[in-house]
Amino acid sequence: MALDIKICGLKTDEALAAALAGGASHVGFIFFQKSPRNIDPIEAGRLRETARGRAKAVAVTVDADDETLDHIVASMSPDMLQLHGHETVERVAEVKARYGLPVMKAFAIREAADLDAIAPYVSVADRFLFDAKPPVGSELPGGNGVSFDWRLLAGLEGQVDYMLSGGLNAANIGEALRLTNPPGIDISSGVESAPGVKDVALIDGFFRAVRAATDNRAA
């Protein structure tokens, strides 16, 4: 099965073009005021039109209320919602029903027990995103550029649909894929020259590294 690749935290035409040229299956837009990747929903709507039909546009939110989600969905018509806060199973079900969109629920992983938390969500969420726990002092639930022990996901193959996330970059993606064989991967900081500043050369390099790793895997 093809590997899904999500480039997250896009804010510019140039970065979006590089993500699409590389073959991103998903492009992510962050709606979280404290993030250096925060984008206005109207601007995200303009960018997502470039991606339409080429990659799925993912709206990333954190414990957003209905009013906020209404505005995001109306402004950019995402293909998918990523819930990256402490949303309950009931809230995930409510969001799915309200917008009729697939939902990817993010979970922060440090140890095996953290994966137990997904059980009640399995029948509700369309996909999971496994990220690292934020470092102490970080105000961001995601986009921190830190990894967790990927071996924790080894038993999940074929069990749940998920994206591997957290601290991925061109140098470590080969090892991450070898250890987990995930259905999808997600990257943000690893293709940035500074927090919130996407770098076209780093995006290109990441896709090259993914191709090298997956070619090796197929061989």
Ligand SMILES: O=C(O)c1ccccc1NCC(=O)[C@H](O)[C@H](O)COP(=O)(O)O
């Ligand atoms: O990226 C952010 O700034 C962010 C802020 C608030 C909630 C989620 C956020 N990012 C979500 C993502 O899907 C990131 O791509 C994911 O956390 C991986 O980030 P990184 O470790 O920087 O590659």
